[in-house]
Amino acid sequence: MLKKVGLSLLAFILCFSVMGSTQVFAAEAEVVEDENHNYVVGYIVAPVAYSEDGTVTADGVNLRKEPNTSSTILEKMYWGEQVIIDLDNSTMTFYAIKRVKTGTRGYASKDYIQINQYVR
Structure with a gap:
């Protein structure tokens, strides 16, 4: 007891x-x-x-302040750069990300960010 x-x-x-x-x-x-x-x-x-680890899949990908194409561009990202994807704050077309290289947070089109797949 x-x-x-x-x-x-x-x-x-x-x-x-x-x-x-x-x-x-x-x-x-x-x-x-x-x-x-x-x-x-x-x-x-x-x-x-x-969150997930991700990789930029093109050169000159815009990291934007808000999740839309008319939003302010914060930085340009380039092929092979690593990002951390915040899936809770992502939208249907934009990932909310943190750029590993600079620590800047913003949004990037899902067309240019790939979620890393790991093999055991």
């Missing part, structure tokens, strides 16, 4: 990476004590962010 002596809630972030994609989860845990042991009971609450 469990005897709850003390109750304290902990909030933490659980991150893991699988084949180049990273998932982040917010979670809660409860400290429970019985007669012989202290242990933590926890559960995952909800996914917070989902």
